[in-house]
Amino acid sequence: MPSRAIHKILLLFAAVLLSTAAGAQAVGLHNSGKGFGLAFQEYDKDGAAYSSFILYADIYGLPLGKTTYPGIKGNYSRNHFFGDVTIDRAKLNFYAGPGFTAGYVHDGERSVISHEHLVNHPGVVCALSGTAGCLFTFGRHIALDLFLQAEVGFHIRKDEFLEQSDLTFYSNGLTRAWIPHLLILYKF
Amino acid sequence: MKRFLLISALLLCAFSLKAQDTKAPAFKFGVEWGENTLLWHAYHFNYTTDIGSRVDQQDSRFKAAFNGSVMGFVGVNASDWLSVAFYGGFAGYDRGLRMIPALVRTTWYPRGACSDGIMAFMDLGTDVKTIIQENTVIADLGTGYRFSLSRHINLDFLLSLRTVQKRPPIPNPDGEGTIPAENVRNNSAGYYAIGLSIALEF
Numbered sequence: 584m585p586s587r588a589i590h591k592i593l594l595l596f597a598a599v600l601l602s603t604a605a606g607a608q609a610v611g612l613h614n615s616g617k618g619f620g621l622a623f624q625e626y627d628k629d630g631a632a633y634s635s636f637i638l639y640a641d642i643y644g645l646p647l648g649k650t651t652y653p654g655i656k657g658n659y660s661r662n663h664f665f666g667d668v669t670i671d672r673a674k675l676n677f678y679a680g681p682g683f684t685a686g687y688v689h690d691g692e693r694s695v696i697s698h699e700h701l702v703n704h705p706g707v708v709c710a711l712s713g714t715a716g717c718l719f720t721f722g723r724h725i726a727l728d729l730f731l732q733a734e735v736g737f738h739i740r741k742d743e744f745l746e747q748s749d750l751t752f753y754s755n756g757l758t759r760a761w762i763p764h765l766l767i768l769y770k771f
Numbered sequence: 772m773k774r775f776l777l778i779s780a781l782l783l784c785a786f787s788l789k790a791q792d793t794k795a796p797a798f799k800f801g802v803e804w805g806e807n808t809l810l811w812h813a814y815h816f817n818y819t820t821d822i823g824s825r826v827d828q829q830d831s832r833f834k835a836a837f838n839g840s841v842m843g844f845v846g847v848n849a850s851d852w853l854s855v856a857f858y859g860g861f862a863g864y865d866r867g868l869r870m871i872p873a874l875v876r877t878t879w880y881p882r883g884a885c886s887d888g889i890m891a892f893m894d895l896g897t898d899v900k901t902i903i904q905e906n907t908v909i910a911d912l913g914t915g916y917r918f919s920l921s922r923h924i925n926l927d928f929l930l931s932l933r934t935v936q937k938r939p940p941i942p943n944p945d946g947e948g949t950i951p952a953e954n955v956r957n958n959s960a961g962y963y964a965i966g967l968s969i970a971l972e973f
Binding site: 612614642646648670671672673719721723725727765767 | 918
């Protein structure tokens, strides 16, 4: 993967990150079995929907020692509330929405447990995402956002044996969709 | 030292006498995840080689390594300011050193388990994978801050000093495998790390 392309992706992320952070109404930490990073949210005035941007280090292969470095992935989602319920001091707001994911990550490999290292190179991922989850608010500045996210798209990486690029379906977007994401947010 | 411990215990009890807004639930469970930063590694190996000579190796040095941990826990709130819980999960302490910790944690909440405030805890346990072969002992001492979001949801930010003490097998420098146990007089190793973690308790 040419380093110029990686630099362009990182610059794009930085631009979106800064512009989102400038108008963010909530910032926080992204925690997931998929990776760790930052989150920014901006809520509509009517409270019917909100925009969410997350940027995190993708740790596929890292916990089992199959690789020594994480990937980087960003997602922008436009989520719409469709119901809420109040339990004790917590208000649970349910939502769903589409989005877009881009990054530079490893994709899933068959027999990853038995291999000593990941065989495939990392590559660029572009995918459409679907998010469904629940935003927990407690009448204070701290909120929690728990959601599942599936991604459908493609993965472009340098072939392991030939001097060419491979274009494949991004399998981790679906096979790891069951892993929950938890955002710990501070609302301004 | 005894006077210091007595004064500390009395101060913690004094804080606990403050009236609580909400009584803590009897049982609790949750998940904790975070990062272990290894800072110091020490070892001392003393053994006899195949040709009868004695080798003594020891070193103690700064060693940086970043690892993660994720654990689940179940426990009881013995009172509004004291809880005991059993922790188990998956944690790394050095490159190639992954463990399955099993720990017992005692936590003090001077302002109450259902109130915002600082907390202090200590853990003691072992690594399930190597408890018998390597006599592994894991101990933590830490502090943190609790945000009591509701009666059943608490968010904790934790900072701790962590140590792992073990007796690992010594690689055989003259061939394959490890030094036989009967030739080993000392094989101790210690890892010292700082842990940063977040916990959700229900």
